[in-house]
Amino acid sequence: MKRTLRTTALTMGALLLGLGSPAIPATTAAADPAPRVDLRVLVVTDGGPATAAIAAELDGAGTPYTLVDLTRADRPVIDAAFLADTVDGRPRAKFQAVVLPNDAPFAAGSGEMAALVSYERTYAVPQVDAYTYARPQNGLAYPVNGGYLGTVDGVRAEVTAAGRSGPFGYLDGAVPFEDNSPTVSESYAFLSRPVAGADFTPYVEAPMPGRQTRGVLVGEYRHDGRRELVVTFAYNQHQQQFRLLARGIVDWMTQETRLGTSRNYFAVHVDDVFAADDRWDTTLNCTPGDVDCAPGTGAPDPIRMTAADVEHAARWSRDHGFTLDMAFNGGGSVEHREEHGGSDPAADRLVADRDAFRWINHTYDHPYLGCEQDVSSVPWKCATDAAGATRYVSRAEIDHQIAGNRRWAERAGLPLRDGELITGEHSGLRLLPQQPEDNPHLAPSLTANGIAWLGADNSRDPGQRQVGSALTVARHPVNIFYNAGRVAEQVDEYNWIYTSRAQGGSGLCEELATTTCLDEPLDAATGYTGHIVPLETRVALGHVLSGDPRPHFIHQSNLAEDRIAYPVLDGVLDRYAALHAANTPLVNLPMSAIGAELRDRAAWRTAVRDGDVTAYRVGDTVTVEAPAGLPVAATMPAGTVHGATAFGEPYAGTTSGRVAGPGSGPMTLALPGSATGADTADTGAARTPAPAPYRKAPHTPVPPGVTRPVPPGPQG
Incomplete structure (x- = not known):
């Protein structure tokens, strides 16, 4: 059983003193109004990947921030007027937190750094040093004096007890650093x-190579009435180590009180259920019966789940507490019964176990619903009429495929959600290069059939868009092929796609800039478990850790025969569980809820970007102003209330969610009562030696691998 060590920062006393109400300036009389602190983050960047990663985390959650780029000549000057002013007679701090590229990015004697120091001290505003050299000015010994500086690829870091009871309490302890390429230094650290x-609390530590001691990777330094979160390793926004720590960094600097929200999502759609999928031919290097084989080439050999495969899927779902979404084609069962004397044990088992799964309309018998396909040659092309105009599948056929499958589900007793649809191969939607536009008959058919959510392929159509009555829900393809039921087929096709012509492959990897060729073909016996499974697990887990709600999709063939999908699904679920505490579960949403989440977060981000949302804190009250009808997205300490109702839902040690505000006027949230932080500004300096004068931080090397995502593997 996982331990849950998370306690809210409000109970941490002296460890996180700044979590109370913002400190009143020492020169302000007691009768003066408490200051207002705007819920906005100041991100000061030097163009490096660390500050870009933190900005991306704020973007993803919908948390407002202001970016000041030190490399731009036209940037604003950071002075007292830039940081604070007075509103309605109340002193206002314009930023609740400050992110700097390192602990001292300005030259010695900088007025801007002096302004930041004064501002942070006056308003108890925390500072994050996104990636900095370890030195006494930030509470750490120089690494050359008994420490370590160098690569930390593959290192297993650990959250300390203080980190687990504080800002990183959503983690179970381990923070493994990636080591995806033996030829690239992906992470660099000063330990x-x-x-x-020094009043320094380590939150994340790693073993120092060649030593028995551990060094600090992330920690809090309290000095001179200020708080700094010191980060001593290089990273970019895509790396697992940052993705694991990003939430805690933002929680720490915003004192768990901010606009925006995030969860970790995972949903898996299984396409073509009740139907059969054509099989890859390892000799012909194509799929007989499908469009990648010339007409008449080879003999189709379909792959289809058996009753035993269904029983295994249902048992797997129950054992993992994870619901698979079955995208089904009822016509597949009708055809199977016609060919087998009315018998279809797999369909009978699926219907009997229907409550173990969720069900999505995938059309009646999976035709291509875009242009009419001319498959007389490979690759196929759109058929045209005598005038050269593209011929499209008719409105009547699309209606039949949607409504016919719906009627079949009703007869079978499947609990279908009528507003969801995934067309076969996402057809009907634009597909380059053959079909640059949607089938014009698709939108009116969706509207007539009451479809609200339409599946799309994230690799081709990632943005949510309106098609008739429906909004698209982009899905991540998992690189386990629809035409593979056995490991040998999967590896053979993988080698065909991802090896050069000189190595016996198709050479596609040489032609597509987005795809990386394998150094050599995968071994038939070990290539699947040794390369494909770890790679696909890492890619999918990366989506999960980035807070991406979009579902992943596989095919029923992958749950049949060798059941090749399960090692990847197990890998994602097991690794996630091993990394996270019980208070941070995976969120497994149905397609309609995913679509709504994508819609709502897009609307929120647009409002934040356009300046239509403002929020501020005065004491224990947060006030949010947003456009009427826009649900307010926020993350608050546990115990926050909206009126007489608890705000949001518990997740990762905080409470968060989207809550509809009043029809007009501001929303008010009441934070749980807390100490006023009386020992923040005045006692911090007394408890620690006076800091050394600010000097520009030493150069912090960034390995080539962290300036962009390290290629995860052949698909780029």
Whole structure:
């Protein structure tokens, strides 16, 4: 059983003093109004990947921030007027947190750094040093004095007890660093220990190579009435180690009180259920019966789940507490019964176990619903009429495929959600290069059939868009092929796609800039478990850790025969569970809820970007102003209330969600009562030695692998 060590920062006393109400300036009389602190983050960047990663995390959650780029000549000057002013007679801090590229990015004697120091001290505003050299000025010993500086690829870092009871309490302890390429230095770190006498709390540590001690990767330094989160390793927004720590970094700097929200999502759609999928021919290097084989080439050999495969899927779902979404074609069962004397044990088992799964209309018998396909040659092309105009599948056929499958589901007793649809191969939607536009008959058919959510392929059509009455829900393809039921077929086709012509492959990897060729063909015996499974697990887990709600899709063939999908699904679920505490479960949503999440977060981000959302905190009250009808997305400490109702839902040690505000006027949230942080500004300096004068931080090397995502593998 996982331990749940998370306690809200409001109970942490002296460890996280700044989590109370913003400190009133020392020169302000007690009768003066408490300051207002705007819920906005100041991100100061030098163009490096670390500040870009934190900005991306804020973007993803919908948290407002202001970016100041130090490399731009036209940037604003960071002075007292830029940071604070007065509104309606109340002092206002314009930013609730400050992110700097390192602990001192300005030259010695900088007025901008002095302004930031004064601002942070006055308003108890935390500072994040996104990636900095370890040195006494940030509470750490120089790494050359008994520490370590160098690559940390493949290192297993650990969250400390203070980190688990504080900002990183959503993690179970381990923070493994990626090591995806033996030829690329992907992560670099300065590991050392706090200097004697420093008020420094390590949150994440890693073993120092060649030593028995551990060094700090992330920690909090309290000095001179200020709080800094010191990060001493290089990263980009895509790397697993940052994705695991990003939530805690933002929780720490916003004191768990911010606009925006995030969850970790995972949903898996299984396409072509009740139907059969054509099989890859390892000799012909194509799929007989499908459009990649010339007409008449080879003999089709379909792959279809058996009753035993269905029983296994239902048992797997129950054992993992995870619901698969079955995208089904009822016509597949009708055809099977016609060919087998009325018998279809697999369909009978699926219907009997219907409550173990969710069900999505995938059309009656899976035809291509875009242009009429001319398959007389490979690749296929759109058929045209005598005038050269593209011929499209008719409105009547699309209606039949949607409504016919719906009627079949009703007769079978499947609990179908009528507003969801995935067409076969996402057809009807535009498909380059053959079909640059949607089938014009698709939108009116969707509207007439009451479709609200339409599946799309994220690799081709990632953005949510309106098609008739429906909004698209992009789905991530998993690189386990629809035409493979056995490991040998999967590896053979993988080698065909991802090896050069000189190695016996198709050479596609040489032609497509987005695809990386394998160094050599995968071994037939070990290539699947040794390369494909770890790679696909890492890619899918990366989507999960980035807070991407879009579902992943596989095919029923992958649950049949060798059941090749399960190692990847197990890998994602098991690795996630091993990394996260019980208070941060995977969120497994149906397609309609995923679509709504994508819609709502897009609307929220647009409003934030356009400046239509403002929020501020005065004492224990947060006030949010947003356009009427727009649900407010926010993350707050546990115990926050909206009126007489608890705000949001618990997740990762905080409470968060989207809540509809009043029809007009601001929304008010009441934070749980807390100490006023009386020992923040005045006692911090007394408890620690006076800091050394600010000097520009030393150069922090960034390995080539962290300036962009390290290629995860052949698909790029």
